[in-house]
Amino acid sequence: MKILIIGGGNMGQTYATSFLHAHIVKPEEMMILEKSATKAAELSHQNIGTVHELPHDCLPAADLIILAVKPQDAPQLFEMIRHMVDPQQVFLSIMAGIKIETIRALLGVNKVIRAMPNLPAQIGMGMTVFTSSDEVTRIELVMVQNLLNTTGKAIYVEKESLLDAATAISGSGPAYVFYCMQAFIDAAERMGFTAPEAELLTLQTFKEPSICSIKMISPAMNGSTRSLQEVVRPRPLCNILMKIR
Ligand SMILES: NC(=O)c1ccc[n+]([C@@H]2O[C@H](COP(=O)([O-])OP(=O)(O)OC[C@H]3O[C@@H](n4cnc5c(N)ncnc54)[C@H](OP(=O)(O)O)[C@@H]3O)[C@@H](O)[C@H]2O)c1
Numbered sequence: 585m586k587i588l589i590i591g592g593g594n595m596g597q598t599y600a601t602s603f604l605h606a607h608i609v610k611p612e613e614m615m616i617l618e619k620s621a622t623k624a625a626e627l628s629h630q631n632i633g634t635v636h637e638l639p640h641d642c643l644p645a646a647d648l649i650i651l652a653v654k655p656q657d658a659p660q661l662f663e664m665i666r667h668m669v670d671p672q673q674v675f676l677s678i679m680a681g682i683k684i685e686t687i688r689a690l691l692g693v694n695k696v697i698r699a700m701p702n703l704p705a706q707i708g709m710g711m712t713v714f715t716s717s718d719e720v721t722r723i724e725l726v727m728v729q730n731l732l733n734t735t736g737k738a739i740y741v742e743k744e745s746l747l748d749a750a751t752a753i754s755g756s757g758p759a760y761v762f763y764c765m766q767a768f769i770d771a772a773e774r775m776g777f778t779a780p781e782a783e784l785l786t787l788q789t790f791k792e793p794s795i796c797s798i799k800m801i802s803p804a805m806n807g808s809t810r811s812l813q814e815v816v817r818p819r820p821l822c823n824i825l826m827k828i829r
Pocket of ligand 1: 700
């Protein structure tokens with residue numbers, strides 16, 4: 585199976601290296617199309633597949649084409665490649681906000697998978713939600729899920745609207761938790777802990793098993809935890825997350 589990644593930026597490089605490290609794809613099966621000559625030259629030294637600057641040199645040979653350019657670059661890209669696509673090729677788009685129907689219409693293709701990864705995909709800890717058009721076969725979906733799993737975990741959903749929902753939860757989630765932890769560190773320092781102590785207290789407290797233990801051991805909140813819950817109030821936070829979609 586030949587894979588072409590269009591856009592050799594953060595995500596394009598993440599996918600190429602993850603697929604190769606997982607030994608799911610061989611270097612000779614991997615192609616990257618990058619329009620910036622400087623970036624293409626840098627990529628060609630990274631041993632992550634053959635790097636191309638022109639679509640007609642690589643696109644016709646690909647079975648799976650991953651669209652990893654910024655959404656604002658999509659119309660120009662579609663215009664450039666629409667005359668050279670084949671209906672048997674599968675397109676996997678990770679471009680935020682561009683719907684399957686738009687890709688089908690502008691590219692004139694049927695087999696479209698749309699995925700919403702997140703930033704931790706770049707360190708193999710990602711969460712990806714994906715969906716597809718009806719024409720994508722089960723075998724093609726399994727193949728793509730295996731590829732996405734190399735960057736963390738991936739789940740398939742029937743409804744495309746859930747990809748926008750995933751943007752609020754797994755997409756922006758890591759940043760919310762980061763800012764929340766930063767607030768804990770600041771508060772701990774203001775209350776008298778040294779900076780390393782404040783960081784240790786926070787990192788240990790936010791470890792996944794520590795958080796899960798609350799659900800397992802102490803479902804009923806009491807004392808200071810209840811006071812905190814009354815101030816933070818999970819319901820309004822839930823409402824804010826739902827508005828972000
Ligand atoms: N980064 C994330 O964590 C994340 C998470 C979820 C979804 N996404 C989605 O992933 C996509 C890529 O994001 P990114 O962070 O990897 O962006 P990026 O680092 O800017 O990479 C995009 C690359 O595509 C190149 N490019 C633009 N038009 C091209 C064309 N016609 N042919 C070939 N290459 C072209 C750009 O070159 P130039 O720099 O020269 O323009 C750039 O090197 C975006 O659509 C974004 O919505 C990203």
